[in-house]
Amino acid sequence: MATVVKSNITDEERLRLAVAVAQFGIIEIDYRVGTAIADETAAKLFGLPANKAVSREDVHRRFHPDDLEEIERCVRGSLAPDGQREFFLEHRVLDEDGNIRWVSVRKRVIFETSGGASVPATGIVVAVDVTDQKETEQSLRNSENRLRLAAEATGFGTYDTCLSSGESNWSDEVGRILGRPVPESPTWNDQIAQAHPDDQERCDELFQSLRSKQHDGRFRLEHRILRPSGETRWLVNSGAVIVESEQCDPPSAILIGTLQDITDQKLFEQSLHDAREVAESATRTRGEFLANMSHEIRTPMAAIIGHADILRDHLKDPDNLQVVETIRRNGNFLLEIINDILDLSRIDAGNLEVETNAVRPDAIVAEVRSLMDVRAAEKKLPLKVAFDGPIPELIYTDAVRMRQILVNLVGNAIKFTEEGEVRLRVRYDDEKKTLCFDVVDTGIGIQPHQIERLFQPFVQADSTSTRSFGGTGLGLAICKRLANALDSRIVAESEPGKGSVFTLVVNVPRKVQLVQPNLSIDLSTRVRRQPIRISAKVLVVDDRRDIRYLAQHFIEKAGGEVLTATNGREAIEFLETNRDDEVDLVVMDMQMPVMDGYEATKELRKRGFEKPIVALTANAMKTDRQDCIAAGCTDYTTKPLDSHKLIQIIGELTESR
Numbered sequence: 001m002a003t004v005v006k007s008n009i010t011d012e013e014r015l016r017l018a019v020a021v022a023q024f025g026i027i028e029i030d031y032r033v034g035t036a037i038a039d040e041t042a043a044k045l046f047g048l049p050a051n052k053a054v055s056r057e058d059v060h061r062r063f064h065p066d067d068l069e070e071i072e073r074c075v076r077g078s079l080a081p082d083g084q085r086e087f088f089l090e091h092r093v094l095d096e097d098g099n100i101r102w103v104s105v106r107k108r109v110i111f112e113t114s115g116g117a118s119v120p121a122t123g124i125v126v127a128v129d130v131t132d133q134k135e136t137e138q139s140l141r142n143s144e145n146r147l148r149l150a151a152e153a154t155g156f157g158t159y160d161t162c163l164s165s166g167e168s169n170w171s172d173e174v175g176r177i178l179g180r181p182v183p184e185s186p187t188w189n190d191q192i193a194q195a196h197p198d199d200q201e202r203c204d205e206l207f208q209s210l211r212s213k214q215h216d217g218r219f220r221l222e223h224r225i226l227r228p229s230g231e232t233r234w235l236v237n238s239g240a241v242i243v244e245s246e247q248c249d250p251p252s253a254i255l256i257g258t259l260q261d262i263t264d265q266k267l268f269e270q271s272l273h274d275a276r277e278v279a280e281s282a283t284r285t286r287g288e289f290l291a292n293m294s295h296e297i298r299t300p301m302a303a304i305i306g307h308a309d310i311l312r313d314h315l316k317d318p319d320n321l322q323v324v325e326t327i328r329r330n331g332n333f334l335l336e337i338i339n340d341i342l343d344l345s346r347i348d349a350g351n352l353e354v355e356t357n358a359v360r361p362d363a364i365v366a367e368v369r370s371l372m373d374v375r376a377a378e379k380k381l382p383l384k385v386a387f388d389g390p391i392p393e394l395i396y397t398d399a400v401r402m403r404q405i406l407v408n409l410v411g412n413a414i415k416f417t418e419e420g421e422v423r424l425r426v427r428y429d430d431e432k433k434t435l436c437f438d439v440v441d442t443g444i445g446i447q448p449h450q451i452e453r454l455f456q457p458f459v460q461a462d463s464t465s466t467r468s469f470g471g472t473g474l475g476l477a478i479c480k481r482l483a484n485a486l487d488s489r490i491v492a493e494s495e496p497g498k499g500s501v502f503t504l505v506v507n508v509p510r511k512v513q514l515v516q517p518n519l520s521i522d523l524s525t526r527v528r529r530q531p532i533r534i535s536a537k538v539l540v541v542d543d544r545r546d547i548r549y550l551a552q553h554f555i556e557k558a559g560g561e562v563l564t565a566t567n568g569r570e571a572i573e574f575l576e577t578n579r580d581d582e583v584d585l586v587v588m589d590m591q592m593p594v595m596d597g598y599e600a601t602k603e604l605r606k607r608g609f610e611k612p613i614v615a616l617t618a619n620a621m622k623t624d625r626q627d628c629i630a631a632g633c634t635d636y637t638t639k640p641l642d643s644h645k646l647i648q649i650i651g652e653l654t655e656s657r
Contacts (some may be wrong), residue, residue: 017549021297029056029123031079032060033108044345045093045103045127064092064100081118085109090130102134103127103150107187132552148640158261161188163211163241164253177235177261179227196224196232203237210241210255217241222262234266235259245575292591297338297627298618302640305331309643310553335640344449354485359399360519361435365426368406369519376414381422383410385519388427392512395435397486405490409502411438412476420499428514446494480506517588536654537561537582541571541597542589542616547641551587551616554643567592568600575609583611587646590617590628598631612653616641 025042025060029035036054040440043050046062052621056213063071063335074087086108092100112121126628157174161167179192186209195304227233239257250445308327315321331455361416369385376383406424413422418443427436441514474491487507494500543566552562563583565571574593586604590597615628625636635649 009124023128024126025129027059027125027127029125031120032124037411042125042127045101045129046093047542051264062093064094064489075107078107078122080124081111085111090134099654100131101129102131104130107525116202120462141200155260159257159259161255161257162253163255165208171384173258177233177259178225179229179231179233180468193224197371211253219257230529233261234263236262293338296618298335298639300548301331301335301338301545302404302618303544303550305335305640306550306553307546307641310550319499354398354401356396356398358394358400359397361395361426362387362519364403364406364448365437365517366422366519368403368410368424372410372414373405373546375411376422379414379418381414381417381420384421384423386425387517388425390514391426391428391517392435392508393515394512395506395508397488397506401482402485402504405438405482405504406437406481408476409490409504413441413443413500413502414438417441417499426517428508430514433508435506435508437506438502441501441503442499445496445498446492447496447499448494451494510642532558532644532651534558534560534647534651534654536584536650537563539563539565539571539574539586540649541565541568541592541600543567543592545587547589547616547639550641551646554641554646555650560646560647568595568597568603570594571600572603572607575604576607585611585650586613587616587650588613588633590615597633598627601628601632614646614649614653 025039027036027038027042027046034056036048036056036059037051037053038046038048038059040050044513046059046060047618048054058119060068060071063356069550071089071091074089077086078085086106088106089106090102090104092102094100104365105125107123107125109120109123111118113119127190155173157175157177158171159174160169167174168186168188168191170182172182178191180194180527183190191208192200192203202221203223206219210217210219218240220236221233222236225233225235237257237259239255242254242256242310305328308331309322312321312324315324363386369383373383409425410422422442423438423440425438425440427438428434429436480490483504489505491503491505492500493503509589534555536555538555538560540548540555540562542548548564552564555562563574565574568588571588575583576587588597595603597615597617601615604613612634613632614623615633615636616639617624617628617636624638628636634653637645637649
């Protein structure tokens with residue numbers, strides 16, 4: 001038989017234990033005598049003595065002043081005979097130190113009959129501390145407010161859409177972006193309805209793919225909308241899908257998204273696009289102008305210099321030879337100016353070709369001295385070369401461009417020096433890993449504030465220099481740009497009346513072997529060009545009679561046979577109607593009236609002509625060779641005609657067949 005154990009804990013004790021565990025505070029009120037007794041938990045909450053009778057006024061003094069009116073209204077209602085007799089309220093209380101606590105209070109009043117009337121007898125207040133909960137709620141509200149303010153400040157509108165029903169919630173900013181009031185019950189269709197007609201299908205496809213789960217859940221779509229005012233705006237619509245959200249009824253996936261007006265960004269992008277097109281058009285126009293200018297100047301210069309060469313071969317009298325040499329020298333000087341302009345244009349357009357190879361710096365110096373000795377001798381100036389110690393045996397740079405810079409710097413030094421000397425001093429700084437080429441002169445010098453101006457195109461120190469010494473003012477501008485392209489720099493120092501020092505500083509980042517420089521290279525002993533003999537039949541196509549004559553002279557002198565045509569169409573007709581008179585090679589000018597060389601070459605290749613075609617052009621831009629090869633040419637040479645190079649190309653192409 002089971003033994004029944006009786007608990008010694010009374011029901012009241014059980015209730016008090018449960019209340020203590022739940023951290024409820026209880027205040028018992030006796031309305032008949034106007035007192036209240038708080039247990040220990042309630043006493044701590046309200047700052048009252050525990051288990052001691054106090055007046056109701058003592059309790060009310062602990063209420064926060066801002067909440068007092070609402071509390072008293074609820075109390076009056078609970079004490080009215082026909083009132084609710086109970087209420088629930090959250091309010092603040094103040095302790096003796098003025099600290100604020102939030103309490104959740106539930107109060108019930110028990111009435112009794114006295115003198116035939118129902119009057120309050122007792123009451124019980126159950127209170128719990130909800131300060132932490134309130135602080136958490138406030139923190140969430142603050143976060144929400146910050147997010148809302150941030151969204152408004154950055155122009156973001158937020159929305160959420162139930163994918164099953166299409167029902168949405170919009171922030172006020174969405175309405176502002178769409179240019180309309182926010183509907184009471186917005187839907188996804190309300191949003192899509194304002195999409196631009198050309199973008200509506202894309203917007204609808206996005207929603208359907210999100211709904212059918214054929215999408216990875218994240219999206220970003222740029223599209224246009226039409227506001228009710230008729231204004232078109234660009235938006236970026238982005239967001240993600242949250243699966244099985246309880247916000248939908250029944251629970252379903254919900255789309256959380258943002259809208260941002262990017263019209264200003266799109267307008268800016270369009271302005272950049274327009275500016276780029278204008279710039280590209282200007283670049284094309286400049287390139288076409290330079291190509292035409294090059295053709296129109298180089299072609300007659302080619303005739304002048306070429307005929308001067310022919311005339312020189314027929315003259316014996318020294319005076320006549322000197323006249324011819326003057327023609328050639330000035331013709332080449334004019335070509336140098338043209339080349340300078342083209343070089344500057346290529347550099348500024350980013351089309352400069354730089355070929356980096358291992359180069360002996362002392363060999364370049366020797367060649368510069370050989371080239372410039374004659375010019376210095378003409379002014380009776382000594383051109384001295386000196387090395388301050390060992391230099392790298394090899395550096396990695398573009399030898400042609402480096403030589404061009406040094407020739408220009410030395411040429412300037414000679415031009416602006418009437419007395420004294422010009423020195424080219426070379427020194428290697430092992431600590432800084434730089435190889436310096438100092439061009440020192442005893443010329444007129446420059447004011448310090450004018451030095452920077454010298455590196456600007458078409459600028460010289462002053463107009464007096466231009467009148468006295470000539471020149472275009474392009475040389476130093478080109479040198480500076482070439483130096484930058486070679487990862488080098490030019491430094492200038494000068495003093496009026498005493499001379500100048502222009503230094504080309506070349507970075508030498510690699511580990512190098514230092515050697516004693518060797519200037520014993522005798523460039524005059526280089527192997528002379530041996531005359532090349534050919535036996536080819538060549539069709540020369542050029543609209544300029546002088547160029548046809550020159551090419552014919554050079555080819556026939558080398559043993560070849562020449563036929564001529566004046567434009568591309570004439571060349572095609574000749575080759576089509578004279579198949580028995582087989583030519584071995586065609587020299588094709590690329591710029592001609594009626595039909596140019598590009599079109600003629602393409603047409604010949606289309607018709608099955610397989611013989612070599614050598615492009616002849618006055619252009620010297622970076623893409624010229626590529627354009628000629630792309631048109632179907634086999635090789636490429638430029639004006640003025642280099643007779644040796646032309647015959648060499650013809651010989652190589654016809655011998656290999």
